[in-house]
Amino acid sequence: MSGLIHPTAIISPGAQLGANVSVGPYSLIGPNVVIGTGTVVGPHCVIDGHTTIGENNEFYRFCSIGGMPQDKKYKGEPTRLEIGNGNMVREYVTINTGTVQDVGVTRVGDDNWIMAYVHIAHDCQVGSHTIIANNVQLAGHIHIQDWAIIGGSTAAHQFVRIGAHSMVGGNSAIRQDIPPYVIGAGDPFRPVGINTEGLSRRGYSPEDVSALKEAYKLLFRRQLKVEEAVAQMRALQQDRPQAAQALQPLIDFLCVEGRGVVRP
Incomplete structure (x- = not known):
């Protein structure tokens, strides 16, 4: 030996x-x-x-x-x-x-x-x-994408997906899918915004972050169905081509059927 x-x-x-x-x-x-x-x-x-x-x-x-x-x-x-x-x-x-x-x-x-x-x-x-x-x-x-952060004592239900660059606060309960870039916490988990600080540290531009904040509003604040929010995100890509690449992982995630997206 x-x-x-x-x-x-x-x-x-x-x-x-x-x-x-x-x-x-x-x-x-x-x-x-x-x-x-x-x-x-x-x-x-x-x-x-x-x-x-x-x-x-x-x-x-x-x-x-x-x-x-x-x-x-x-x-x-x-x-x-x-x-x-x-x-x-x-x-x-x-x-x-x-x-x-x-x-x-x-x-x-x-x-x-x-x-x-x-x-x-x-x-x-x-x-x-x-x-x-x-x-x-x-x-x-469970599927966890790159750069996700999950806080201590969090429990996640089988088959959920946790998107890239998302951040889950401690003591959370995850029963539905958390899209990329989203930050939140709680039992049940409640989204509160975009992981702005993490994205900045990883080289995302201010234009990227601004577009992702708008996409967050489409998904969580405009009372749209997921497919309606995705359609408007695609239009946002056309309006903001410099942020199109940053928006794509979010669109791709939402186009895959899962346990349903968390909602506020």
């Missing part, structure tokens, strides 16, 4: 560990696990299931990664978990594999910050650059 593998760690013979992978005391790596270069597995972690992990991730102590889905329909199928590169996964995080009732794989992208006691259930699809704060509980089949 490499000097980076603690002598009390148990590495199953079938596991594949890349260069400079570190495994701490009393951790267990299952036989169907692949871990990429430079990833750190802290003490008392369990990584099992059909799990593939990329490079330069850090799993803090007491993580449980790749466990079977908490779904009574699961019958032992070889479903998977895929985790990208550069993620920080803090203590007591649980991330489960997928189910055959969905795409069969749970996915977590790159450069995510996943804080303590977070649960990511079967078939969730988490993008990149997200922040998921302490004790967030994600039910099965």
Whole structure:
């Protein structure tokens, strides 16, 4: 064993560990696990299931990664978990594999910050650059797009979608889809505006932010049906071509049928 593998760690013979992978005391790596270069597995972690992990991730102590889905329909199928590169996964995080009732794989992208006691259930699809704060509980089949921020102790209903660059305040309950760029909180979640500060930090222009604020009004303040708001957003793209690209993810999100969009 490499000097980076603690002598009390148990590495199953079938596991594949890349260069400079570190495994701490009393951790267990299952036989169907692949871990990429430079990833750190802290003490008392369990990584099992059909799990593939990329490079330069850090799993803090007491993580449980790749466990079977908490779904009574699961019958032992070889479903998977895929985790990208550069993620920080803090203590007591649980991330489960997928189910055959969905795409069969749970996915977590790159450069995510996943804080303590977070649960990511079967078939969730988490993008990149997200922040998921302490004790967030994600039910099965949830889709979270890039750069979303979810505040601590928030619970999300299965199948909801949380859009890119959105921001959810702590102790929220999410039962319907949150469009991109929207900020809000509460039980039930109530939108209050556009994530202006986050967008500015990520290079969105004042023209982009202004157009997105107008799109927010169309969706949440004009008492329009979603399809009516989308039609007016397309017209807004024509009126403000410099912001057309920023508006497109919002339009695309609203054109996909989901659990319904949150409303004030």
